[in-house]
Amino acid sequence: MIFKNHILRANEFIAERPKLQYYLPQALTLFFIVFVIGYFSFNAGVNMEDQGMETGFSFLGGEAQFDIQFHLIDYHGGMTYGRAYLVGLLNTILVAVLGIFFATILGVTIGIARLSTNFLVSRIAEWYVEMFRNIPLLLQLFFWYFAALRALPPPKESYIFFDFAILNIKGLYIPEFVWTNFNAFFYSILVSIVIVVLFIIWAKKIQERTGKQYRKFAISSGIIIIIPFLSIIIGGVGLEFIHPELKQISETIFNYEGGSKAIPELLALVVALAMYTSTFIAECVRAGIEGITKGQKEAAASIGLTPGQILRLVIIPQALRIIIPPTTNQYLNLTKNSSLAAAIAYPDIVLVFAGTALMQTGRAIEIISITMLSYLTLSITISILMNWYNKKMAIKEK
C-alpha cells in the first residue's frame, strides 16, 4: 500500500509539471539509446583489441584472392575487395531487376485471371496464388535449384527454343549481341526520349489552352521508332548475333561455348523470386480492380466515353492508385529476398561480401555494415522512385 501511494504521488508530481512530462520520457529514451550504443562500442573496442583485430575500411583496397563464378564487369582474383563488392552488388541488382520484371508480368496476368468469368481460369489462378504464397521462398528456391534444374538434360541433348535460346543443366544460353557503332544508337534513343517528353508536355499545354487533342501515343511511338531506325541507316549501326556452339571437349563431354550464359543459380533465383512475389502482386492487382465501383464505369459511359477511353482514362488510373503502394512493398521485399541467393551459392553481395570476403578478412563489423547499408540504399531508391510515381498517379485535389 505504501508503495502504491508513492506511485500515485509520483504520478501527481509529474502531472502537475507539463514540461517534465514533455522532456522526461525523451531524456530517458535518449539516455537508453546512448547507453546501449556506448556499451556495445565499448565492448567491441575491448574485444577487438584483445583479439588483435584491425579496424577501418583500408581492407577494401587489398587483393581479394578469390574468384567469382559469374560477373557482369571484369573481375579476377587479383582485383581488390572493393571490386568484388561491386561485382556482388551488380549481381544483386541484376536479380532484383529481372525478378521485378517477371514478377510484374506474371502477377498482373494472374491477378486479372482471378477475376475472369471463366470458372476454370479463375480457379486455377486462385490455387496458384494459394499454393505459392504459402510455401517458404527458400524451399521453393531449393526445389528449383536442387530438384528441377538438376533434372535438365546434359549439353548434348539441350532444349533449343526457336534456334535462339538453349537450355541445359549448365544454364541458359542466348546469343551474344555484338553492336557496331553502339554509341550512335544509344544517343539516338536518348534524343528520341527527350523529344517525346518535350512533345507530351507541349501537347498537354495546348490541350489545356485550346482543348485540341493530339494522338499522343501514336506520335510518341512513331518518334521512338523512327529516330533510332534512322540512326541504323545513316549512322551505320549494326547488330550481329554470336550464337553459342556445341563443342566436344572430350569423348563424352560436350559443352556450349560463346554467346551469353545465365548460370543455373541465376535461373533458379529469378524463377523462385518471380513466382513467389507474383502471388502477392496478383492479390494487389485484384484488390485494385475490384476496388473500382461499377458506378465509375457507368458514369464514364454516360458522359459518352468509348470503352477504350473508359479503360484508359477512368479504370486504370484509379486502379493503379490502389495497386501501386502495396506493389512497391512487394518490389522492396523481392529485392531484399534476393539475398537468399547466398543459400544456393549465387554470387550476390551477401555471398561474395558478407560470406567469402568476411571469412578472409574477419572484418565483421565493417563488412556487415556495408552490406546492410547497400540494401538500405537499394530499398530507399526503390521507394523514392515508386513514391514519385505514386504521387504522379494520386488524386490531385484542388
Added chain:
Amino acid sequence: MININKIYQWSRTNLFSNWYNSLLSLIIVFAFIKFIPPLLNWLFFDATFRGSSKAECYGDGACWIFIKVWFQKLIYGLYPENQVWRINLAFLILIFSVITSIFVKPTIRRYIIIFLIFVFPFLAIWLIGGFAIDIESLEIYIPILEEVDTRVWGGLSLTFIIAIFAMLFCFPIGIILALGRRSELPAIKYSSIVFIEFWRGVPLITVLFMASVMFPLFLPGDTNVDKLMRCVIGITLFEAAYMAEVVRGGLQALPRGQYDAAKSLGMGYWQMNALIILPQALKIVIPGIANTFIALFKDTPLILVVGLLEFLGMIKLAGANPDWLGFAVEGYVFAATVYWIFCFSMSRYSQRLEIRFSTERK
C-alpha cells in the same frame, strides 16, 4: 436427370461464354488430362511406401521410404532419442491448454492465456533445454533434466520453438514501436522511425549474419549468448518492425474522436491506449497481424544459413546423406506440403477471426 439442364446452363455461362473462354477451358481441360494422372501416379500409385532402405524403392514413383526413415530426425533434429519425450510433453502442454481454453468459461480462459504467455515459454525452454539446481557456494548440483545443447535442437520442433518465441515477443515490441512512432515527443518519434525503417530496409539474412558473426563482438568477452538465442532475438526485432507498421495502420484508421473522448474522461496516455485505442486498432488489423505471423513462420528456414537446422535444414541434410542421394524431390515435396498446411490454415483462421470480429461491430 434434372441436373443436366442446370449443368449445361452453368457451363454455358462459366466455361463457354464466348470463343476465347471456350478455347481457354478446352486447353485447361486438356492440360489436366495430360498432367494430373502422371502426377498422381508419381505421388501415390507408383510410389513406394513400405520398406526401410533405399534398395526397396522400385518403379518410377516417389520413394516415401526416404521420409519414413528420416521422420524422427525431421521432427526432432539431432535431439537425443531417449529425451524426445520432453519435446513431446512441451508441445502436448501447449496443445492441451489451447484446446481447453476454447471450451472453458472466459474467466478461466484468462488465466490460461496468462499461463501461455508468461509461464509456458519458459517452462518449455526448461523442459527442452534441461536444467539443474546449481549452487556453487554450497556445492550443490542436482541435475533435474539432462542438459541438451541448442546445437542439437532441430527439425520441425525447432521451427515451432523459434516461431512461437518470435511471435510472442515481436507483438508487444511492435505495439510499443508503433505507439512510439505516433508519439508527439520528437526524440521518441524519430528514434522509433529510425529503428523501424532500419530493420525494414535490410534483408533477414543480413540480420542473421549480424546475429551470428557481429553480435558476439558487442558483448563483454566472457559472456556467451547462445547462437540460437541470438538468432531468435534477431528475428524478433526484424518482425517487430513489420508488426509496428501493421499496428500503426490500425492506429491511423481510428478517428480522432476516440482519442478526444478518452482524454475527456480523464484517462492518461497508457490508460487511453490500453483500454480504448489498442483494442479497436488491433481488431482492425487482424489480417495484417496474421500475415506478419505467417511471414515469420515462412522466414524461419533462413536460419540454416548460419548453420541451425530446422525442418527444411534437416530435409536438406537428409538429402545430402551419401546413402540417400537423389531424393531431393521427395524431400522438398514433403516439406512443401507440411509448410503449406500450416501457413494455409493460419491464413484461413485469420479470415475466420476477421469475419467474427466484423460481425461483432455491426
